[in-house]
Amino acid sequence: MADLRTRYLGLELRSPLVASSSPLTGSLDGLRRLEAAGAGAVVLPSLFEEELAEAQPRPDLEPGERAGYGAGPDAYLALVTRAKQELSVPVIASLNGVSRGGWSGYAARLEEAGADALELNVYYVSSRPGQSGSDVEWHYLDVVRAVRRATGIPLAVKLSPYFSSLANMAGQLVEAGANGLILFNRFYQPDLDIEAMEVLPALELSTSVELRLPLRWIAILHRRHRVSLAASTGVHTATDVLKVVLAGADVAMMTSALLRNGPDHLRPLEVQVRDWMDRHGFETLDQLRGRLSQRTVPNPAAFERANYIKTLASHSAQGTRR
Numbered sequence: 001m002a003d004l005r006t007r008y009l010g011l012e013l014r015s016p017l018v019a020s021s022s023p024l025t026g027s028l029d030g031l032r033r034l035e036a037a038g039a040g041a042v043v044l045p046s047l048f049e050e051e052l053a054e055a056q057p058r059p060d061l062e063p064g065e066r067a068g069y070g071a072g073p074d075a076y077l078a079l080v081t082r083a084k085q086e087l088s089v090p091v092i093a094s095l096n097g098v099s100r101g102g103w104s105g106y107a108a109r110l111e112e113a114g115a116d117a118l119e120l121n122v123y124y125v126s127s128r129p130g131q132s133g134s135d136v137e138w139h140y141l142d143v144v145r146a147v148r149r150a151t152g153i154p155l156a157v158k159l160s161p162y163f164s165s166l167a168n169m170a171g172q173l174v175e176a177g178a179n180g181l182i183l184f185n186r187f188y189q190p191d192l193d194i195e196a197m198e199v200l201p202a203l204e205l206s207t208s209v210e211l212r213l214p215l216r217w218i219a220i221l222h223r224r225h226r227v228s229l230a231a232s233t234g235v236h237t238a239t240d241v242l243k244v245v246l247a248g249a250d251v252a253m254m255t256s257a258l259l260r261n262g263p264d265h266l267r268p269l270e271v272q273v274r275d276w277m278d279r280h281g282f283e284t285l286d287q288l289r290g291r292l293s294q295r296t297v298p299n300p301a302a303f304e305r306a307n308y309i310k311t312l313a314s315h316s317a318q319g320t321r322r
């Protein structure tokens with residue numbers, strides 16, 4: 001039977017299927033169910049910079065049962081400790097912040113609480129005309145360096161796809177201390193309610209259609225820098241998992257699929273990934289990782305602009321057949 005073990009951030013994972021940050025990973029019960037269903041690692045919801053600035057004890061919460069989304073830092077640390085006691089898969093804590101400040105030192109507390117690694121989500125939307133792209137990049141790197149200084153555990157950065165030169169930015173993040181890159185953060189785009197004349201915060205779950213963006217960038221970044229790569233956004237099926245590994249990912253992260261179908265969604269996925277590997281004669285994930293990365297495919301331009309005209313032309317040819 002195919003071996004699904006993989007390495008991510010220097011950690012040994014039994015499977016590349018990782019549950020990314022969501023309310024499901026914010027409770028001990030959710031974490032237990034994810035591990036039982038086969039998750040190779042779990043990423044807790046983010047502890048937000050804002051929560052660290054205005055931390056208030058929440059006596060209504062049982063310590064260690066639930067954390068994230070305003071429950072505060074004490075509940076968060078307690079969840080990390082409990083999760084480490086109860087789970088055998090790696091537990092990755094997550095910090096979410098944008099400003100330079102004392103909150104980044106919290107990484108040390110998460111390490112002390114037992115987190116195996118740390119994910120840093122820099123959710124930053126610049127709307128200031130006076131701020132240049134290089135200012136934004138500097139800002140990201142500054143935050144990454146501050147968190148890197150605060151902790152010795154592996155650090156992964158969850159970044160946005162909106163950089164002018166992502167391959168260059170990836171290299172700078174690695175220099176700043178990132179051991180892993182998560183491609184990508186999914187920004188929630190507000191919607192407009194034209195009857196109430198209001199801006200609506202709209203959170204919609206992803207579909208596999210959104211996989212194309214991380215897929216392309218994983219294929220481009222595979223083996224460009226000494227860094228682990230995680231795919232996030234649009235991983236729903238076994239085919240999606242195989243695609244991101246073939247492109248070069250070390251792990252495939254899932255949130256929407258697990259929120260929609262529950263943790264047991266992981267069980268058939270694992271079976272289907274193994275079946276495909278058996279049918280295609282692959283014994284280990286390493287044998288297929290990166291087989292369709294930009295460095296290995298016969299036509300590397302397929303991942304760049306050069307394929308643009310061909311793609312457009314193929315669509316108009318289909319159209320004229322009808």
Ligand SMILES: Cc1cc2nc3c(=O)[nH]c(=O)nc-3n(C[C@H](O)[C@H](O)[C@H](O)COP(=O)(O)O)c2cc1C
Binds near residue numbers: 232
């Ligand atoms: C309800 C919900 C809560 C989330 N909370 C967090 C969070 O706390 N921190 C974080 O880094 N990402 C968070 N995410 C983003 C997911 O971890 C993931 O990156 C994103 O949903 C894209 O992956 P998907 O297509 O598998 O859903 C959240 C997503 C959802 C839907």
